[in-house]
Structure formats: structure tokens, C-alpha cells
Amino acid sequence: MEHSKTMSHLAKTGTLPISIITILIGFCLLLIAARLIYNVYLHPLARYPGPLYLIVSDIPLAILSLLGISQYPLKAAHDKYGDVVRIAPGTLSYIKPEAWTEIYGYKRNGGGIANFPKDPAFYNEMMLGKETITLASDKDAIPIRRSLNSAFAHRSLLEQESMLQGHVSRLMAQFEKRSIDGNPVDVREWFTFSMFDINSDFAFGEDMGCVRTGVYHDWVKFVIDYFYAATLLHQCHKFWPLNRLLAFCIPPSTHKMQANHTEASLRRVRKRIAQETDRHDFMHFFLTQAKKKQLPMKTIEAQATVVILAGSETASVAETAAVYFMLKHPHIYQKLRADVRTAFDRVENISLQNVLSKLPYLDAVVQETLRIHAPLANGFTRIVPDKNGAYICGKRVPQGWAHGIALVSSEFISRHDVPTEVFVVTGGYTGVGFELSKILYAHNATVYIAGRSSSKAENAIEEIRKVSPESSGHIEFLYLDLSDLSTIKPAVQSFTAQQQRLDVLVNNAGVMYPPKGSTDAQGHDLQVGTNCLGTVRVAWAASIAVHVAAPKPDGMVIDGSGCPRDQGVADNYGQTKVGNVFLARHFAQNTSQNGVVHVAFNPGNLRTELQRHWTGVGAWVTVSRIYDLESV
CATH class of the missing domain: 3.40.50.720 (NAD(P)-binding Rossmann-like Domain)
Structure with missing residues (x-):
């Protein structure tokens, strides 16, 4: 009887009775409440501490990430809760150094422990092609990784020295030209210009001309836009099974950002493939694998969408941070300047090999910069694959849950x-x-x-x-x-x-x-x-x-x-x-x-006042072979 009344009301008015709507709303609220309670108290990761507003749902962290401020609550969480923090219902964040090896390290014959696969919520085909090294399986990634290892080997980088020196000279010329009138120069922008030029030249044999013109090339704009689009797609993919629906709701203009970058990458890589050159640039090593029939051309083209993303923006951020911290600490700047001028009497004498051997303090400055100011705020998450879980930093993590390194917190916290x-x-x-x-x-x-x-x-x-x-x-x-x-x-x-x-x-x-x-x-x-x-x-x-x-x-x-x-x-x-x-x-x-x-x-063998009583030839020989304290 009640059913017939409900159907009659629906037929006459086109709406459901208020009681039915109330029941549906109440049921949805009950489900939400149950889910929140489960996430806080019953979830397999419930024993790990974390801010309540982050562990109840994936939504808060997604919003913070879209706003570009997720690093601040992550740092605050690690300040309060320690080395391991739960930052979402199914995600853990680590800052202990050993977590790097345990999460991201390759486990060769690792006693039955499998490598941790990439988190599909982060690495997915909505963002990049499945042929890229980012999404390739361990087996398919072998020839790609082999090409990358060859391209970034020490010998290969030394072969690119003349190209690098040309780009550095152009950048320094622009700095000198623009500082004559005493106006400030935005080094962050110019480092970005330079790194995109270098990366493009190294990868495809042709730079973008950003330093020459002082403006961003269209492709650089596409890359910057792509990061925004990728962030949106990444957050959408967290909410399975609604991820496709959420992605569909993203404005077409945002999807166009991703398409623009992909198209620009393909144009540049196809132009390089068509060239006949003996230059050992990035593409040379991929084409060598292609000739051996170990890499299909489609896979080579796919890497072009990644290579510009991976090195340009992050390197320019690191350069800017190094300059900032160096100038903020004048004694470091003065020592580094003295080291450079002592090691090289002329600019023309500066080379990659000499820099590596004569300027250990410069390397220390770079390493310290990366320690206190990582170019990326958060690490890429991985998933525990084993049904028995895995031990990370001495604590067991159940199968199927994500974990990563909080880069902004792991070293400078x-x-x-x-x-x-x-x-x-x-x-x-x-x-x-x-x-x-x-x-x-x-x-x-x-x-x-x-x-x-x-x-x-x-x-x-x-x-x-x-x-x-x-x-x-x-x-x-x-x-x-x-x-x-x-x-x-x-x-x-x-x-x-x-x-x-x-x-x-x-x-x-x-x-x-x-x-x-x-x-x-x-x-x-x-x-x-x-x-x-x-x-x-x-x-x-x-x-x-x-x-x-x-x-x-x-x-x-x-x-x-x-x-x-x-x-x-x-x-x-x-x-x-x-x-x-x-x-x-x-x-x-x-x-x-x-x-x-x-x-x-x-x-260790350090030169300090401890040797003040040494005398004789033996002391002179020994002291000459120990290290100055400031150089280590």
C-alpha cells in the first residue's frame, strides 16, 4: 500500500516524498560517519599517529596539494608526531634516512621481499603514457634505464662540456648586461631559462632560446601548465571509483595543457630522430637501443614527455636555493669565492673535471642546499606488495598501503x-x-x-x-x-x-x-x-x-x-x-x-691544533698529508 502511494506521488509531482529523501540523506550520512570512524580507529594503519583532519579522509590532503601548501602541514605533523606520520587514511610519510633504501631501493634477490611497486594513485595513464619509464614495468624499464644510465654517465657528461660552457657563458653575459644599470635581476627566472635551454639541447640537440630572448619558449609554458594539470589528475585518481568521473569534470582547457606538452615533446623528438648526427646526446643512447631492437620507436618518443619534466624545473629551484643560502651566509660566500679564485686564475681554465677535483667545498654547498631545500616538497609514493606486509624503519606496514618520503621534512626539520x-x-x-x-x-x-x-x-x-x-x-x-x-x-x-x-x-x-x-x-x-x-x-x-x-x-x-x-x-x-x-x-x-x-x-686525519706539538721532518710529511678541517 505504502509502495503504491509513493509511486502515485512520484507520478503526480515528479518528486519523492520527504520521508524517502530524509532516509536517503540519513543513510549517506551514516555511511560517511562509519567510514570516518573506520579510518580513525579500525583502519590497518590506525596505530600510526597523524593529524586527525588528515587521517579521516583523503580530501584534506588533496585540497592542500591543489593549493600548493601540503608541505607545511606535513612538516608540522613530523615535528609533532615523529619519524613516521599518517598523512591520509592509507598513506604514511617517513623522514628517517633508512626509509629511502627500504622504500625505493632495488631489492636484488631480496630474500623473498619484492620491490615496492609505484602507487597507481600517483603514477597513472591519466598523467603519462604507459611506455614512459615512469609507468613501465620492471622488465620493460630495463632497456630504458640502460639508455638513461649511459646518457648520464660521467664520461657522457664530460663529452657535453662545450655545450654546457656555451650555455653558462650566455647566462653570465645576460647577468652582466642586465646588472649594469643597477636594477635587480630575478635569478630564479633566468636559472629556469637556462635549465630548459640546457635540458632541451642535451636531450634533443636544440635549445629553446630562452636565455637569448629573455622570455619563455612556448614549450616551457606548456611544461609549467602541465604540472598544474598533472596535479589535478593526480588528486582525482585518488578517489577510485570516481576518478574517471572527477577527471571528466576538469575543464577542457586544463586537459589541453597536458595535450600541448605531449604534442610539443613529440615534435621535438621526431625532429631529432630525423637528423643524422654523431653527437652523443640524450637521444643518441635511445636510438642505439632502437637499432638493437631493444626499444620500439613509440617507447623512445614517450620518454620525451618525461625528460623535460624531470630535470629543468627542479634544477632551477635548486640553483636558486643555493644562491639564496650562500648569500644569506656571507662567510660561506666568501670562502667559496676565495676557493674559486684560488683554483682558477682565468674563467677559461674552468672545466667540469677541474671543478670536481678542485672545489670540494662547492660540492658541499650543493649537497647542503639539497638537504635543507629539496626541489620537490613530497616524495613519490610506493605500495607494499607482499601479503605479509613489510618492515619499514622497524615497523610493519600491511600490504596494499602507500608510503613515501616527506622531502620537505626529511632533512631540514x-x-x-x-x-x-x-x-x-x-x-x-x-x-x-x-x-x-x-x-x-x-x-x-x-x-x-x-x-x-x-x-x-x-x-x-x-x-x-x-x-x-x-x-x-x-x-x-x-x-x-x-x-x-x-x-x-x-x-x-x-x-x-x-x-x-x-x-x-x-x-x-x-x-x-x-x-x-x-x-x-x-x-x-x-x-x-x-x-x-x-x-x-x-x-x-x-x-x-x-x-x-x-x-x-x-x-x-x-x-x-x-x-x-x-x-x-x-x-x-x-x-x-x-x-x-x-x-x-x-x-x-x-x-x-x-x-x-x-x-x-x-x-679521522684532520688538521687541527692537536698537532701543535709535532716537530721534525716526519711531522712535516704527516701534516702535509692530512685534511684541512674546513674542506671536509
Whole structure:
């Protein structure tokens, strides 16, 4: 009866009764509520922490990505929750270094563990062709990868040196021309011009002329538009089975952006294929594989849509960041400029090979730039394939769920800052101790430079503060002389009167090869007293956990020089190095249950004040073969 009334009402009015609409709406809301509850409490990834507004649905992260601001909440999430964060119902984000290998590494005969396949929500045919290396299967990708490896091999890149120098010269000429009148130059734009020119020339034997004209080539505009279209398509593909419907709703003009890039890529690659040239550019190695019938022409053409995307924009972002950070830290700029001018007296003498061999500091600047400012905000996600799941960073991830690296957070994140931690560094005003103190203060730590020279400490502290003017850390001098055991307890008492905790004690100070017969204030061999006895006394006085484990009732009693065998300066120094290892092992065994870690470390062959007592030809030969601290 009710059914006939409903049908009669529908026939007369063309609408459903309010009660039916209410039921449908209520049912939909119930489904949504159930899904939200499932995502938060019952999902296989529910045990992983993350912001509530991100883990309830894929929609918030999709919106943030479309707005171009997803990196900020990701960084905040890692700041709050740690190394592994759930950033969507089915997605985990990692920042631990070992995650790189475990997620993206190739597992050759990996004990039954399969490689993690690419996440189809990110890598899909709505964005790129299935023949590209981005979407190709492991088997189909082998000849593509072989061609790419050959193209980017060291020898191949050196063969392109004249081409690269030509592009660099044109860029520098434009900088000089446009800076004559004193007006600012947007280096970000010009780096983009240059990288698109270089990438196009290297790939297809013809640049785009961006640097010559000072305007974007149409293809560059297509590439930039493509990134926007690809972001939309990527977000749509997350919402299966509605992904095709959502993609259909995207305006035709956006789809046209993708088509423009593809068409421009095909025109350029077909023009290069038609040319007869011996130049070993990017396409040369693909065509070599084609002649061996290992790559069909369609696959080669497909790579053209990827090569411009992969290297141009990201490289220009990295270049801009390197210049920004270098100029923000004048001491780095001054050192790099001095290195370049010392290594090369003329611009014409600069070459790729010389740069690689003569400018290690330049390489360090580039690597540090990539560490603190990744050109991409987020890593590409992969899927756990094994039915038993997989262990990533020591925790099991169930089968079928996505995970990736949060690039904006993985290397430069406030979790790596230590604003609440307290460090004592003996000998912190020179050598390795000074460099360590500089790093700790830059990361907002509280640092005590312990030593016997207040003037050296004051100079070091002034320099450290100058290098990191924005640091919120605290740094001060603590008088402590490891060669005089009587100064150690007062130093520790002074420290404990100011601080309630000590997170890390770095016994860095030491003595090496002093004049024969040198002793500390208590009459022990100076090297043994400073390098071993003094450090033991500091550890006992500074750490309750260690003090509890100390020998009773009177601790260690040292008679004579303190050396098992007093055989001279060099041998005594060697004994102290062995002593450091044994002392660290002893302390570790006795205090590990209290969470105290003891490590003996050797920083390597570095030129510091430690060698100040060396004399003679042997010392001259040895010192000449060790590394300057600032070059490593």
C-alpha cells in the first residue's frame, strides 16, 4: 500500500516524498560517519599517529596539494608526531634516512621481499603514457634505464662540456648586461631559462632560446601548465571509483595543457630522430637501443614527455636555493669565492673535471642546499606488495598501503633542532670541537664550551654567534682543565648549579705528542692524564648513572705516569687511544641499563691544533698529508 502511494506521488509531482529523501540523506550520512570512524580507529594503519583532519579522509590532503601548501602541514605533523606520520587514511610519510633504501631501493634477490611497486594513485595513464619509464614495468624499464644510465654517465657528461660552457657563458653575459644599470635581476627566472635551454639541447640537440630572448619558449609554458594539470589528475585518481568521473569534470582547457606538452615533446623528438648526427646526446643512447631492437620507436618518443619534466624545473629551484643560502651566509660566500679564485686564475681554465677535483667545498654547498631545500616538497609514493606486509624503519606496514618520503621534512626539520638539550664539549673552541659547537648552536642547543683558555673560548663564541645570528640557543664558557684533575669537580659543580640535565658530554679535548716528560698537574703523563684520566673524572662527576657504577670505595687509584708501559711520546699517545676504546666499552657495559650511551670515536686525519706539538721532518710529511678541517 505504502509502495503504491509513493509511486502515485512520484507520478503526480515528479518528486519523492520527504520521508524517502530524509532516509536517503540519513543513510549517506551514516555511511560517511562509519567510514570516518573506520579510518580513525579500525583502519590497518590506525596505530600510526597523524593529524586527525588528515587521517579521516583523503580530501584534506588533496585540497592542500591543489593549493600548493601540503608541505607545511606535513612538516608540522613530523615535528609533532615523529619519524613516521599518517598523512591520509592509507598513506604514511617517513623522514628517517633508512626509509629511502627500504622504500625505493632495488631489492636484488631480496630474500623473498619484492620491490615496492609505484602507487597507481600517483603514477597513472591519466598523467603519462604507459611506455614512459615512469609507468613501465620492471622488465620493460630495463632497456630504458640502460639508455638513461649511459646518457648520464660521467664520461657522457664530460663529452657535453662545450655545450654546457656555451650555455653558462650566455647566462653570465645576460647577468652582466642586465646588472649594469643597477636594477635587480630575478635569478630564479633566468636559472629556469637556462635549465630548459640546457635540458632541451642535451636531450634533443636544440635549445629553446630562452636565455637569448629573455622570455619563455612556448614549450616551457606548456611544461609549467602541465604540472598544474598533472596535479589535478593526480588528486582525482585518488578517489577510485570516481576518478574517471572527477577527471571528466576538469575543464577542457586544463586537459589541453597536458595535450600541448605531449604534442610539443613529440615534435621535438621526431625532429631529432630525423637528423643524422654523431653527437652523443640524450637521444643518441635511445636510438642505439632502437637499432638493437631493444626499444620500439613509440617507447623512445614517450620518454620525451618525461625528460623535460624531470630535470629543468627542479634544477632551477635548486640553483636558486643555493644562491639564496650562500648569500644569506656571507662567510660561506666568501670562502667559496676565495676557493674559486684560488683554483682558477682565468674563467677559461674552468672545466667540469677541474671543478670536481678542485672545489670540494662547492660540492658541499650543493649537497647542503639539497638537504635543507629539496626541489620537490613530497616524495613519490610506493605500495607494499607482499601479503605479509613489510618492515619499514622497524615497523610493519600491511600490504596494499602507500608510503613515501616527506622531502620537505626529511632533512631540514625542527625535530633535528635541539632547543631543550644541553651539551658540554671539551675543547670546543678549536678544531673538531669548535665545528661541533657551531653546528649545535645553529640547531638552537644549549652549549657549554669547556676548556682552560677563556680568551680562546670568547673568540670562538663570538664567531659562532656571528655565523648563526638567528639561533635561539645558548652558548657559554665553562672553565675546565683536563690536565688538572682538581679543576674538574668545581667545573661540574658550576655546571650543575645552572643546569638540571646533561644530554651529551663530548670529551673532545686532547693532547698529542707533547715534549717528552710532559706531565699533568698530578704528575701523570700529560697525554694519559688529559686523554684518559681527565675524561674519566669528568664522566664520573657529571653523570649520576656513571657515578653509581664507579669502583668502590675510592674509585680508581692511578700511580706513576698512568701508562701501562711508559715508552715515549708516540707510544704513550697510542696507549691513550686504545684506552679511550676500553673506557667507552667499560662505561657502556655498566650504564647501558640506565639509557646512557658511551661511544669512542676518531674524527679521522684532520688538521687541527692537536698537532701543535709535532716537530721534525716526519711531522712535516704527516701534516702535509692530512685534511684541512674546513674542506671536509
